[in-house]
Amino acid sequence: MSRIVYVNGDYLPEEDAKISIFDRGFVMADSVYEVVSVLDGKLIDFDGHLVRLSRSLDALEIGNPLSDDAYLAMFRELVSRNDITDGMIYLQVTRGNPGDRDFAYPPAETPQTVVAFTQSKPGLADSPAARKGWSVVTLPDQRWGRRDIKTTQLLYPSMAKMAAKAKGADDAWLVEDGKVTEGTSNNVYIVKGNKIITRELSHDILHGITRAAVLRLAKEAQMQVEERGFTVEEAQDADEAFVTSASAFVMPVTEIDGAKIGAGTPGKTAARLREIYLDEMRRIAI
Template sequence: MDPIAYVNGAFVPLSEAKVSVLDRGFLFADGIYEVAAVLDGKLVDSAPHLARLERSVGEIGLALPESLARIEELQKELVARNHLDQGMVYLQVTRGADTSRDFPFPKGDVKPTLVMFVTAKNIVDAPSAKSGIAVITVPDIRWERRDIKSVALLAQVLAKQAAAAAGAAEAWMVEDGHVTEGGSSSAFILTKDDVIVTRPNSNAILPGCTRKAVVKLAEERQLKVEERLFTVDEALAAKEAFITSASSFVQPVVSIDGKTIGDGKPGPVATRLREIYVDFARTTAV
């Protein structure tokens, strides 16, 4: 059965979903995207994702073609039309199609392009959550506004490809000796003193929605959390390491650059935080 996508006001079969070759998202990566998890047919942590979408488009002067409330309605309808129980909804908005192909913003009546589609994925019972994942480190070669969820993802593509070639599931990007974040995730470590460490939000990283929720959930349970920079060497010496993202929730990291973290198995803190987040996702999804 052909999945259903949403393109500029219409629900269409995914195989028939098309945008213009003149779209500025295609020509200039002039656009923003979001990915929201779906669990039990409901959107997980929807409000933070929509708030981040609004912030990102605002940072590049791009007007949303629909209200945030309407976008959420469309996402829910898309989930329902696809009978999606578990997976993700991908949303992308660009500045639209302009015949001039000029770098400055187009003048005149150019409408933004809004597309959405879904992907089925078993997030909760993913085998990697039980086995843990391997991570490699790569230089962070991205631009200086990583807090904007831009569709310009070539640096992340190269990082993730390097990870795949090395048999790893994720790449941690490194700048000035410090880990910034994963190619599509936020990075955490647990120190020998049982302190959860993750890099503070700034223009150096994307403000992860799952990261934000996990930090709050950890603090509510009296776990000590420090938002600060950490080095690769500190990560290698950590008791545990893990990543967070909308597409994986909380995933334990058991090796970095081929070196074992802890005892090489998912640690109790990462495992517990995953359980806590899954429960949070189920009880708060809309």
């Protein structure tokens, strides 16, 4: 049985899903996306993802074609039709199909394209990697300057991910002007002297929905948080390191460029944050 996907108001078998070759999401990466995790058949931090979707669309002057209630109904329908217990839903909104290729934006009344699909990931929250930790390598950050907009132009992060895998690592941390910005698809953190350190929000990094929740929960748990940039050398000398994302949740990092972090095993701060994050997200999931 094939997946049922969503395309502009229709629920279709994935093999029947089609968009125009002139769609600007295809020819210009003129589109934004969100990924929402599903645990126990419920949506994790859904409202936060919709807020960021709206922010990204506004930043690119793309209209938002659906109401929050319509997105929620569509996500729940996809979960139901695909019998998803644990997994993810990918949503993409493009500027639409102008009927030909042109650098200029099409008229404002051009309908946006909306597509969404599920990915089943049984046991998503019980990842063996969380018990082992990731190894990462560092690479120059060569992305465009508006990383706070969650666009679909992901070629360089894909290249960095593949470069990391070629070196036997799980992911890459990107470095600009001597400071770590973020991972290929995640926000990054170190722990030193019981203080969690992560880069401050700006155009340089994605404003992670999981990041916001984890930092809120850390502060509620009386953990110290400092938002500032840090160097690779500082990270290698840290007591712990970890990343956050919608699909990895809180993932320990145990090695950076071959240097073991702390004892070379997942630390207690990352483990505790993963635990309280998953507990809270399951409690408020919709």
